[in-house]
Amino acid sequence: MKKHNFLIVSKSNLIVIILLFSGTLLAQSQAMTSNQPDNFWRNxxxxxxxxxxxxxxxxxxxxxxxxxxxxxxxxxxxxxxxxxxxxxxxxxxxxxxxxxxxxxxxxxxxxxxxxxxxxxxxxxxxxxxxxxxxxxxxxxxxxxxxxxxxxxxxxxxxxxxxxxxxxxxxxxxxxxxxxxxx
Incomplete structure (x- = not known):
């Protein structure tokens, strides 16, 4: 029973971590594609x-x-x-x-x-x-x-x-x- 609870908690943590990182990566990707030329030429x-x-x-x-x-x-x-x-x-x-x-x-x-x-x-x-x-x-x-x-x-x-x-x-x-x- 303990092993089964551990797997459920681990899967839940993994899903939360993936969702957090995918949101962050998506935001960074959008920022890089939409502002990249502007940021480069400003510098x-x-x-x-x-x-x-x-x-x-x-x-x-x-x-x-x-x-x-x-x-x-x-x-x-x-x-x-x-x-x-x-x-x-x-x-x-x-x-x-x-x-x-x-x-x-x-x-x-x-x-x-x-x-x-x-x-x-x-x-x-x-x-x-x-x-x-x-x-x-x-x-x-x-x-x-x-x-x-x-x-x-x-x-x-x-x-x-x-x-x-x-x-x-x-x-x-x-x-x-x-x-x-x-």
Whole structure:
């Protein structure tokens, strides 16, 4: 008799548990299908940077659009693309293009820590008395950065841990930055 009562109680508990979980799973499934696009795009921000430097016979123009996905208020991940043109009159012209993977951490709202893996292709044409020469190479950089954040703007500095003065496109491992995301 006790074994029979145990089976009845176990079956009753099992039915209650199945009904509870099926209701919860159904509600989650409906929420995911009806709100999934809205929730995804609410967490996406677009931004990037634009640079212009013009001097006596020197021009440097860069455009770097980017997008990040805010996983939560503390962590975001994203990607960026980079396009650039550099010219020094009568010396050289360079065209640069590439992409980056970005990771951002905001331990507190005002502080932003970042890591960025950048891969760029550099195509340079040199002008000299002996004629014109060309070079093309890929440059990999891994930046660790920190900045002060106010609203959608972060100002800071980043450091290229893979910097090699003989192989790097950039002259210095430290690079200031301004990030803007909308």
């Amino acid at each position: 996406v921000q677009f931004g990037g940077g634009v640079g212009l430097s013009i001097g006596s016979g020197y021009t440097d123009i860069s455009v770097s659009p980017s997008a990040i996905y805010n996983i939560n208020p503390i962590v975001a991940v994203g990607t960026a693309f980079q396009f650039g043109y550099v010219s020094s009159k009568n010396y050289y012209t360079s065209n640069i293009y590439g992409a980056s993977l970005i990771g951002l951490i905001n331990p507190i709202p005002e502080i932003q820590l970042s890591t960025e893996l950048e891969e760029i292709n550099v195509n340079t044409d040199y002008k000299s008395i002996d004629g014109n020469n060309s070079s093309s190479f890929w440059n990999t950089s891994l930046y660790l950065g920190a900045g002060y954040r106010s609203g959608n703007v972060t100002i800071g500095v980043r450091y290229n841990v893979l910097f090699d003065k003989n192989k790097s496109y950039y002259n210095d491992p430290f690079m200031p930055f301004v990030r803007v995301y909308f």
